[in-house]
Amino acid sequence: MAQRVKLAVVGGRRGGAFGRALEALRERVELTAICDLDDEVLAMWRAHLPDISTFVSYEQMLDRSDCTAVLIATPPALHTKQAVQALETGRHVISEVFAAFTLDECWQLVETVEQTGLVYMMAENYCYGRPMMMVLNMAQQGMFGELTYAEGAYVHDARGMMLTADGEWTWRGRYPQTFNGNGYPTHSLGPVAQWLGVNRPGGDRLLTTATWMSQARSAPLYFRDRFGAEHPAASDDSWKMGDSATTIIQTEKGALIVLRFDAMSARPHNMVHYVLQGTQASYISGRRHHEREDHLLWIEGRSPGSSPRGDAEWESLWDYSDEYEHPYWRELGAVAEQAGHGGGDFFVLKDFLDAIETGIRPPIDVYDAVTWSSIVPLSAQSVARNGAPVEIPNFKRD
Numbered sequence: 001m002a003q004r005v006k007l008a009v010v011g012g013r014r015g016g017a018f019g020r021a022l023e024a025l026r027e028r029v030e031l032t033a034i035c036d037l038d039d040e041v042l043a044m045w046r047a048h049l050p051d052i053s054t055f056v057s058y059e060q061m062l063d064r065s066d067c068t069a070v071l072i073a074t075p076p077a078l079h080t081k082q083a084v085q086a087l088e089t090g091r092h093v094i095s096e097v098f099a100a101f102t103l104d105e106c107w108q109l110v111e112t113v114e115q116t117g118l119v120y121m122m123a124e125n126y127c128y129g130r131p132m133m134m135v136l137n138m139a140q141q142g143m144f145g146e147l148t149y150a151e152g153a154y155v156h157d158a159r160g161m162m163l164t165a166d167g168e169w170t171w172r173g174r175y176p177q178t179f180n181g182n183g184y185p186t187h188s189l190g191p192v193a194q195w196l197g198v199n200r201p202g203g204d205r206l207l208t209t210a211t212w213m214s215q216a217r218s219a220p221l222y223f224r225d226r227f228g229a230e231h232p233a234a235s236d237d238s239w240k241m242g243d244s245a246t247t248i249i250q251t252e253k254g255a256l257i258v259l260r261f262d263a264m265s266a267r268p269h270n271m272v273h274y275v276l277q278g279t280q281a282s283y284i285s286g287r288r289h290h291e292r293e294d295h296l297l298w299i300e301g302r303s304p305g306s307s308p309r310g311d312a313e314w315e316s317l318w319d320y321s322d323e324y325e326h327p328y329w330r331e332l333g334a335v336a337e338q339a340g341h342g343g344g345d346f347f348v349l350k351d352f353l354d355a356i357e358t359g360i361r362p363p364i365d366v367y368d369a370v371t372w373s374s375i376v377p378l379s380a381q382s383v384a385r386n387g388a389p390v391e392i393p394n395f396k397r398d
């Protein structure tokens with residue numbers, strides 16, 4: 001049996017959610033160390049895995065642990081710094097979303113990965129959902145024709161996750177008070193960028209982007225209702241981030257991408273919202289947690305009716321699964337689904353281990369990670385300039 005990858009985790013909450021995926025891949029990966037600032041989190045891990053080494057200091061974990069790879073699952077503002085530290089001590093890195101907060105961090109990450117030659121992958125698990133991968137498979141086989149338009153949305157009321165039980169701000173509560181822009185773009189952009197072949201040979205490139213924000217209303221109302229008008233977060237001035245962001249991206253080939261981000265508005269969690277439009281086919285996702293909606297597909301020449309004639313009829317995406325199910329889901333779907341987050345956590349880890357073991361480029365490499373993450377600082381720049389378009393750097397320099 002090949003040597004197992006010795007994995008250390010920093011950030012034990014989300015890191016813990018990978019438990020079932022790690023278990024499913026136990027013949028290839030061994031969890032050896034965990035680092036978290038919170039003793040309760042460390043105690044939880046020791047109770048579950050008595051042999052694991054635990055650390056409060058990340059630097060000490062990197063010094064003393066014999067890990068060969070690090071899973072970073074701390075709040076996003078720490079990701080670049082911790083990834084660079086791990087790479088510089090010779091560890092491969094898998095980082096939670098998003099990868100970087102600033103453009104300087106994006107470049108620092110690219111340069112460190114290039115200099116060290118180690119594996120870096122971003123754990124964007126939304127790319128691995130069954131419908132997302134089936135649409136990817138169809139797009140790669142040319143079923144959509146030329147791709148002209150795509151949408152992605154991450155709409156998740158996170159107001160209940162903004163304070164700890166002790167009344168401290170979590171990272172989700174802290175950064176909307178100082179940042180105004182699309183603050184979580186990779187869930188929405190990741191699958192779409194893969195459909196369009198962004199950063200791939202013969203594919204496409206993201207060129208320019210602009211973001212517009214609504215006013216900031218729902219967060220102050222929530223804190224006023226819950227804690228009273230005297231609470232510091234109850235005043236309108238304390239929230240910089242508007243409730244809803246719309247980001248537009250133009251690609252080199254002329255496709256248009258529209259992203260939505262909303263972590264404030266009162267509504268049921270709408271985990272999945274995607275659209276892909278090509279010259280020959282159209283896809284609209286069904287929304288999860290809403291069983292009356294199916295994933296819909298229409299393919300010119302195959303689906304019923306004619307679009308220009310006005311009698312085209314949607315079909316279920318699943319009518320085409322015998323033909324276009326992605327090989328990942330065909331072969332490993334049953335195992336992946338048991339491992340959490342709709343299979344995403346399993347496939348993310350599997351691809352990371354494949355990249356370490358074989359030296360092949362991970363499917364979400366450092367260039368994808370920073371291209372998708374750069375929407376965070378670029379959206380803030382655009383908003384500060386009243387929605388003006390800003391250029392997206394070519395991180396591959398090609």
Ligand SMILES: NC(=O)c1ccc[n+]([C@@H]2O[C@H](COP(=O)([O-])OP(=O)(O)OC[C@H]3O[C@@H](n4cnc5c(N)ncnc54)[C@H](O)[C@@H]3O)[C@@H](O)[C@H]2O)c1
Nearest residue numbers: 011012013014035036037038041073074075076096097098
């Ligand atoms: N892909 C997904 O589906 C998904 C889902 C949830 C969270 N996430 C991502 O996971 C990351 C963590 O999110 P979360 O909701 O678990 O956050 P959280 O605040 O609940 O947990 C973060 C943990 O990191 C620890 N931590 C903070 N600073 C540290 C440091 N310097 N050294 C060591 N430990 C430190 C904290 O003690 C805490 O236990 C974020 O990047 C988030 O975007 C992704």
